[in-house]
Amino acid sequence: xxxxxxxxxxxxxxxxxxxxxxxxxxxxxxxxxxxxxxxxxxxxxxxxxxxxxxxxxxxxxxxxxxxxxxxxxxxxxxxxxxxxxxxxxxxxxxxxxxxxxxxxxxxxxxxxxxxxxxxxxxxxxxxxxxxxxxxxxxxxxxxxxxxxxxxxxxxxxxxxxxxxxxxxxxxxxxxxxxxxxxxxxxxxxxxxxxxxxxxxxxxxxxxxxxxxxxxxxxxxxxxxxxxxxxxxxxxxxxxxxxxxxxxxxxxxxxxxxxxxxxxxxxxxxxxxxxxxxxxxxxxxxxxxxxxxxxxxxxxxxxxxxxxxxxxxxxxxxxxxxxxxxxxxxxxxxxxxxxxxxxxxxxxxxxxxxxxxxxxxxxxxxxxxxxxxxxxxxxxxxxxxxxxxxxxxxxxxxxxxxxxxxxxxxxxxxxxxxxxxxxxxxxxxxxxxxxxxxxxxxxxxxxxxxxxxxxxxxxxxxxxxxxxxxxxxxxxxxxxxxxxxxxx
Numbered sequence: 001x002x003x004x005x006x007x008x009x010x011x012x013x014x015x016x017x018x019x020x021x022x023x024x025x026x027x028x029x030x031x032x033x034x035x036x037x038x039x040x041x042x043x044x045x046x047x048x049x050x051x052x053x054x055x056x057x058x059x060x061x062x063x064x065x066x067x068x069x070x071x072x073x074x075x076x077x078x079x080x081x082x083x084x085x086x087x088x089x090x091x092x093x094x095x096x097x098x099x100x101x102x103x104x105x106x107x108x109x110x111x112x113x114x115x116x117x118x119x120x121x122x123x124x125x126x127x128x129x130x131x132x133x134x135x136x137x138x139x140x141x142x143x144x145x146x147x148x149x150x151x152x153x154x155x156x157x158x159x160x161x162x163x164x165x166x167x168x169x170x171x172x173x174x175x176x177x178x179x180x181x182x183x184x185x186x187x188x189x190x191x192x193x194x195x196x197x198x199x200x201x202x203x204x205x206x207x208x209x210x211x212x213x214x215x216x217x218x219x220x221x222x223x224x225x226x227x228x229x230x231x232x233x234x235x236x237x238x239x240x241x242x243x244x245x246x247x248x249x250x251x252x253x254x255x256x257x258x259x260x261x262x263x264x265x266x267x268x269x270x271x272x273x274x275x276x277x278x279x280x281x282x283x284x285x286x287x288x289x290x291x292x293x294x295x296x297x298x299x300x301x302x303x304x305x306x307x308x309x310x311x312x313x314x315x316x317x318x319x320x321x322x323x324x325x326x327x328x329x330x331x332x333x334x335x336x337x338x339x340x341x342x343x344x345x346x347x348x349x350x351x352x353x354x355x356x357x358x359x360x361x362x363x364x365x366x367x368x369x370x371x372x373x374x375x376x377x378x379x380x381x382x383x384x385x386x387x388x389x390x391x392x393x394x395x396x397x398x399x400x401x402x403x404x405x406x407x408x409x410x411x412x413x414x415x416x417x418x419x420x421x422x423x424x425x426x427x428x429x430x431x432x433x434x435x436x437x438x439x440x441x442x443x444x445x446x447x448x449x450x451x452x453x454x455x456x457x458x459x460x461x462x463x464x465x466x467x468x469x470x471x472x473x474x475x476x477x478x479x480x481x482x483x484x485x486x487x
Contacts, residue, residue, distance in 0.1 A: 069413075069418065082204045093182035095113035100173070129147055245422045248418040292450075297365075357458075433453055434449045434450050
């Protein structure tokens with residue numbers, strides 16, 4: 001390719017990347033702004049018990065993580081990645097607008113709409129991004145790193161703003177801010193979508209099939225209603241989660257039987273995805289037990305600034321923004337000097353970090369004054385947990401791309417999302433263990449409930465980290481002995 005043509009192509013890709021970066025940033029702005037408030041909204045505005053609130057939230061997030069399997073199929077085979085992404089953003093905006101309506105009747109419906117909207121949206125920007133640089137692995141890794149930052153920029157801004165709006169003005173207005181984020185994202189995309197015209201899945205390059213569009217709209221309405229029923233009924237949610245877990249295991253069993261030449265890689269993938277699932281149980285605590293802990297037992301002052309309970313979640317994206325370049329620099333340095341760490345070693349280290357984070361949260365109780373601990377304990381614990389996120393969650397999909405050949409990747413991605421969906425529900429159920437009895441507002445009484453849970457979580461993560469460390473040599477052999485076919 002001539003230099004001038006190459007430069008023109010790079011400029012086109014940069015503009016296309018910017019379009020994806022911005023719509024993802026605004027979509028994450030909406031999601032995390034809503035997510036920062038939901039558990040507190042249910043406990044303070046809907047009079048739900050702590051236990052019911054975290055179980056509903058767990059089921060809601062589980063459905064959010066399960067639905068991308070459907071959205072990915074629609075984007076790839078049925079409607080097109082660009083069209084499905086746009087439609088998903090519109091559905092999400094509608095869900096947040098329903099939350100902004102001060103009506104109990106629309107509450108669970110709005111959650112169903114948000115869950116299916118997120119499913120339609122979530123994987124399609126990633127799909128389009130992978131198509132921008134599919135012929136250049138180095139640029140693809142760099143692009144995904146920058147793209148991951150968009151998530152944290154959007155969430156950092158919204159987690160700061162929406163709790164302030166909810167506290168000083170109105171909870172429903174705060175949810176409306178999330179809808180505004182999607183509206184801005186769609187407006188921005190409308191001006192920049194021309195840069196994405198050369199990229200997309202096969203249906204994107206065909207004339208819009210209105211019958212298919214109608215079917216997707218009708219299916220979205222039906223799914224939103226069904227999801228609203230699942231989210232609010234614990235028995236149904238538990239049954240669905242059990243089914244998801246069995247389906248994910250079934251996918252692994254089928255692939256290992258059908259493709260014996262890939263058995264070693266698939267076995268390693270199963271172990272590492274299990275680690276990701278364990279991590280997401282801990283990740284779920286940020287919006288559940290840790291937020292309720294911040295409300296009940298953490299001083300709301302940091303460097304002389306008043307911090308609202310929901311705003312403590314902002315420490316996660318702040319730490320991600322701080323740590324991301326340092327982690328990337330360290331990986332590059334290790335790669336240049338002696339070779340990068342094995343991915344199983346990285347995962348084991350991530351579990352040790354999660355363990356340390358929850359030990360920090362647990363130990364904070366020893367310094368409590370009248371049941372209240374310093375906010376600096378939250379800063380330290382969130383820092384460790386965010387470090388673990390960069391190592392485990394940040395490498396999750398890259399791990400599948402590395403170990404699994406392209407012809408099996410769709411099945412494995414589906415199993416991955418189903419597994420993380422189950423983890424989100426389990427995380428909510430575990431957070432419910434520390435639920436404060438109704439009517440109890442004394443921080444001295446609530447403190448031991450949280451610190452005991454955090455100590456148990458820290459011990460469990462430590463045991464998992466030690467087990468995985470023992471398995472590292474075996475996993476390395478599985479990965480090295482049978483490399484997957486070139487993608």
